[in-house]
Amino acid sequence: MAIQSTETQESLREMLQEFYGRQIQKTADLETNACCDVDTMAKHARVVSMVPAAATEKYLGCGSPIPDDLPTLKGLTALDLGSGSGVDAMILRFYLGPNGHMIGLDMTGEQLELARRSGVEFMQKLNYDPGSLEFVEGFMETADGIPDESVDLIISNCVVNLSPRKDLVFETMHRVLKPGGEVFFSDIVADRRTDLMDDEILVAECLGMAPYVHDARDMLQDAGFTDPRFFSRRRLAPNQRVLDRGDLTNFDSVIWRAFKLPDMDRRCEDYGQIAVYKGNMAGSPATFTLDEGHVFEAGRPMSVCRNTARMLMETRLRAYFEVTGATKHFGLFADCGTESAAALDSENSGACC
Numbered sequence: 001m002a003i004q005s006t007e008t009q010e011s012l013r014e015m016l017q018e019f020y021g022r023q024i025q026k027t028a029d030l031e032t033n034a035c036c037d038v039d040t041m042a043k044h045a046r047v048v049s050m051v052p053a054a055a056t057e058k059y060l061g062c063g064s065p066i067p068d069d070l071p072t073l074k075g076l077t078a079l080d081l082g083s084g085s086g087v088d089a090m091i092l093r094f095y096l097g098p099n100g101h102m103i104g105l106d107m108t109g110e111q112l113e114l115a116r117r118s119g120v121e122f123m124q125k126l127n128y129d130p131g132s133l134e135f136v137e138g139f140m141e142t143a144d145g146i147p148d149e150s151v152d153l154i155i156s157n158c159v160v161n162l163s164p165r166k167d168l169v170f171e172t173m174h175r176v177l178k179p180g181g182e183v184f185f186s187d188i189v190a191d192r193r194t195d196l197m198d199d200e201i202l203v204a205e206c207l208g209m210a211p212y213v214h215d216a217r218d219m220l221q222d223a224g225f226t227d228p229r230f231f232s233r234r235r236l237a238p239n240q241r242v243l244d245r246g247d248l249t250n251f252d253s254v255i256w257r258a259f260k261l262p263d264m265d266r267r268c269e270d271y272g273q274i275a276v277y278k279g280n281m282a283g284s285p286a287t288f289t290l291d292e293g294h295v296f297e298a299g300r301p302m303s304v305c306r307n308t309a310r311m312l313m314e315t316r317l318r319a320y321f322e323v324t325g326a327t328k329h330f331g332l333f334a335d336c337g338t339e340s341a342a343a344l345d346s347e348n349s350g351a352c353c
């Protein structure tokens with residue numbers, strides 16, 4: 001990844017602050033279709049109905065960064081990097097329950113103001129401690145003020161692509177997460193290294209600096225997330241502004257899932273382990289999806305690599321699985337989540353809005 005001068009990074013930040021703070025007042029003001037996902041709104045309609053309209057009208061996400069395993073979220077401390085108008089932070093705050101704590105972080109004053117105002121109204125409806133939903137000013141590359149190993153879950157929605165120093169963003173995620181904690185974030189990735197940075201609209205609307213998928217994966221691994229997985233992937237419709245430049249880059253809206261677990265295997269290794277989903281997660285009696293390569297059917301034994309076994313047994317998911325085996329090594333494990341993350345071959349699924 002090319003690292004830009006501090007001056008270039010500073011002017012990029014100013015451009016983005018102007019764009020998100022003043023230029024864009026609502027989702028419909030966007031020119032492209034990358035940051036306009038409707039999944040979250042539909043999936044969490046009941047909670048969204050409590051979120052003030054001023055915030056939902058300025059929702060600029062590209063996926064739903066709320067993990068499906070809702071019952072496991074109770075009491076967690078969570079952080080939303082680039083929280084914008086605060087919609088995802090408010091939705092997640094609801095699922096964290098009365099004892100949870102939610103922090104939204106953003107660098108744009110107007111976004112923070114809107115999120116804070118909306119958050120006060122939202123928390124009155126929830127009747128939770130108002131101090132347990134905070135919106136703080138900061139840069140996701142450093143997240144100053146967020147202590148080391150203080151957060152259980154990090155989410156983010158269509159923001160990481162905007163950073164010229166994604167390596168630092170991933171290092172910061174790793175720093176602030178507790179051991180066993182997770183990043184679950186939605187973002188745009190490209191099937192090649194692009195040359196679109198001179199187009200401010202493409203940059204601000206999340207395509208121009210979208211990372212080449214393999215670079216993103218390498219950076220996550222270098223930061224300590226040894227085995228990042230895709231929870232989901234959706235191909236964006238071809239973008240006319242990009243095509244007009246004679247550029248055939250494909251963009252996907254993806255959800256990354258990565259756990260902070262020390263000494264994970266660099267490849268999927270077979271230790272003869274079998275995992276069984278107990279079917280005891282409220283709302284998911286039949287199946288549990290860990291990632292796009294691992295959908296567990298309740299009660300059905302499934303061979304898993306050691307990394308997957310650890311994701312199930314050394315995290316908040318442990319109450320829902322039984323894992324046996326792990327006596328000796330049988331070589332490489334075929335077709336694990338790591339392999340699926342290496343490919344970017346989704347079919348086109350049409351425009352996102």
Ligand SMILES: C[S@@+](CC[C@H](N)C(=O)[O-])C[C@H]1O[C@@H](n2cnc3c(N)ncnc32)[C@H](O)[C@@H]1O
Nearest residue numbers: 020059060061082083084106107108139140157
């Ligand atoms: C595309 S919007 C997404 C907002 C929100 N996540 C949502 O889904 O509505 C990008 C947001 O990221 C913020 N942002 C961009 N770069 C940032 C950085 N380096 N540090 C913190 N926030 C940043 C912007 O201020 C803006 O609010």
